[in-house]
Amino acid sequence: MPLVPTKELVLAAAARHTGIGAFNVIHLETAEALVSAAEQAGAPVILQISQNCVLWHGGLDPIARAALTAAEASSAHVAVHLDHAEDENLARRAIDLGFGSVMFDGSALDYEANVEATVRVVEYAHVNDAFVEAELGTIGGKDGAHAPGTRTDPREAHRFVDETGVDALAVAVGSSHAMTERTAAIDLDLVSRIHAAVHVxxxxxxxxxxxxxxxxxxxxxxMTKINVSTHLNGFFTTAVRAYLAAHPEVVDSRRYVGAGREALAAEAARLITVFSSGPRTGFPEGVTA
Structure with a gap:
């Protein structure tokens, strides 16, 4: 199936009041697992390649072309997205390669510099029919705007969206990157207030x-776009460890990598189903839209 624009998938999910899974590609086997998951679930998925992943592979093109090819070969609706790009040139290259969207991460910049850089990426993307996600924040490092205790202000979010013209906004509401235990508490009231304050x-x-x-x-x-990476990586790695423990004689890496791919696909399919399972029919107590 032809590559699906990220904009189409995200706006469709927003219109249905459901979520859409956006899962990180680490290597070819991840991409294969994620498109298989979308096929199993009968629902769309967004494949994400982060700037860190690009650095690990030594460049964008090899892993990008692998993910794009896997997406195009799938019978599911699949989009490809650049995640956490701090380099404007990397964002432009992804758009040139055919990515449906890029996430420009200017959270390490001060507010005005973040706006200026984001506007440049948005202008390039929109000329090329690409969708742009951005985020707010002034704290650098892995956690960025998602470090515990840091929150997005709804008024600043409204101003930022208006000034940059971004198509989606990553917000800090209590989650943190790279957590291996599912214990984060989300400020649902803040999510609701930001949702009411912005039009993306x-x-x-x-x-x-x-x-x-x-x-x-x-x-x-x-919330609409739900990003997951570490959780799925854990399923992959656990399956590889189990396979090697059960088959210590194995030297063909396809054997144990295949076990990881299968385990990741099964959990990704489950998450896709959870996120897209139905429209919002009500809100938690004390939370309003």
């Missing part, structure tokens, strides 16, 4: 650390 879909980063039931409530409160 909201994105939850750091969803690996958020329990299913909390993600469902966050979607009900206004």
């Amino acid at each position: 879909p909201l994105v939850l980063h750091g969803s690996s650390g958020v329990p299913d039931e909390t993600i469902i409530m966050a979607i009900r409160a206004g």
